[in-house]
Amino acid sequence: MSRTELLRLVFAQIFLHATMTGLRLAAPLLALSKGYSAGAVGALIALFALSQIFLAIPAGKYADHHGVRRPMGFAVLAAAVALVLATAFPTIPVLCLGAMLTGAAAGITVIVLQRHIGRAATSNAQRKQFFSWLAIAPAISNFIGPFGAGLIIDHAGQASGDLLAYRICFAVLAVLPLLTWLLVMRVRELPFEPYDPKAAPTHAWDLLKSANFRYILFVNWLQSASWDIHSFLVPILGYERGLSASTIGTILGAFALAAALIRMALPVIAARYSEKRVIAASCIITVGVFAIYPMVSHAAEMVVCAIVLGASLGCVQPMVMSLLTQVTPAHRQGEALGIRLMFINASSFLMPMVAGSFGALIGVGAVFWVVASIVAVGTPVVGKIQLRDNEMPPEKNL
Structure with a gap:
């Protein structure tokens, strides 16, 4: 795969993912402006992830049988239709549908593009670099999607009224999936297994028979849960410390910025260190930061913790993909x-609900220590992952 084609795929994911993140900001704001409760808004936000839970495996199977362009065509169509409907009918039921459609489109895009670049790589070192570059896309889109949507809503609202401002925002977001399609339609397809209706069906759960596969999923869950719990608990911890909303936002912003910046440096890191070393180091740093977090009280100290944790967790996804x-x-x-x-x-x-329940029982600070203990106990699993360089294990091992 050439550098030009890799960059084309990175920007394709940026545009599609920014469609979802932009709607994820605008839809709750519109719901709040219509008088809906915080609980209703939380349910609306949950719909962005809900569709991905049920569609992830079917989307992966479909990509295995149809390559890149066909599944990406469905993802682009779903995202564009969602935003066109939101533009025409900016109501809460339509926004709920849009949340599920754009969430599904973003999930399909992640699976299809990660699968494609993983198979396009000719060595483990190149594979790590490809995944490192692709991991930059969500970091960028998590910024430009909400930031752009917010700017449009604020400035268009001053000139034309709130509801029209949201319509303009949705219309602009509807253009982004089309840009994704213009980039993806030029991608060179790699060989894939055509769908044979007479073939015996495969079951995705068979992959869990591989010990290596289970170990990798478990390690990935440790890191992902740490990310989710940090994002959920820091506002609560900051509130208990008497910090202002803007200060808490700064802490979370520092975490996101560190995760984005480290991913820009990952191609260099990936060229020097193995996946297992990077993940093990991330686990150790995560344990240390979660153990320290409840003991700090000043905003500056919490910012430092957030930066270190963001840089640590930001390294993991490309290594897991590889x-x-x-x-x-x-x-x-x-x-x-x-x-x-x-x-x-x-x-x-699920994790924010679990962490919230434990926080009510044992205190927010204690939840940080529980997470640190779980990650510490799970870290040795990284060493159990057995790989053979530049060699794909045969299917019979699964």
Whole structure:
């Protein structure tokens, strides 16, 4: 894969993912302006992840049988239709539908593009670099989507009224999936297994028979849960410390910025260190930061903790993608990525509720220490992952 084609895929994901993140900002704001409760808004936001839980594995299988362009065509169509409907009918039921459609489109895009670049790589080192570059896309889109949507709503609202401002925002967001399609339609397809209706059906859960596959999913869950719990608990901890909303926002912003910046440096890191070393180091740093967090009280100290944790957790996803590609047969990598995405979204949906329940029982600070203990106990699993450089394990090992 040439550098030009890789950059084309990075920007394709940026545009599609920014469609979802922009709507994820605008839809709750519109719901609040219509008088809906915080609970209703929370349910609306949950719909962005809910559709990915159920569609991840089918999307992965579909990508295995149809390559890049066909599944990406459905993702682009779903996102564009969602925003066109929101533009024409900016009502809460339509926004709920839009949340599920754009969430599904973003999930399909992640699976399809990760599968494609993983198979396009010719060595483990190149695979790590490809995944490192692709990991920059969500970091960028998580900024430009909400930031752009917010600017449009604020400035268009001053000139034309609030509801029209939201319509303009949705219309602009509807253009982004079309840009994604213009980039993806030029991608060179790699060989894939055509769908044979007479073939015996495969079951995605068969992949869990591989010990390596289970270890990688578990390690990925440790890191993802740490990310989700940090994002959920820091506002509560900051409130208990008497910090202002803007200060708490600064702490979370520092975490996101560190995660984005480290991903820009990952191609260099990936060229020097193995996936297992990077993930193990991330686990150790995560344990240390979670152990320290409840003991700091000043905003500056919390910002430092957030920066260190963001840089640590930001390294993990590309390394996990590289490992999954190595332990999965080439014609089932879409299924493997679908299983991973399903687990991650299910965790993102459940962990804030679990952490909140424990926080009410034992205190927010104690939850940080519980998470640190869990990650510490789970870290040795990284060493159990067994790989063979530049060699794909045969399917019979699964």
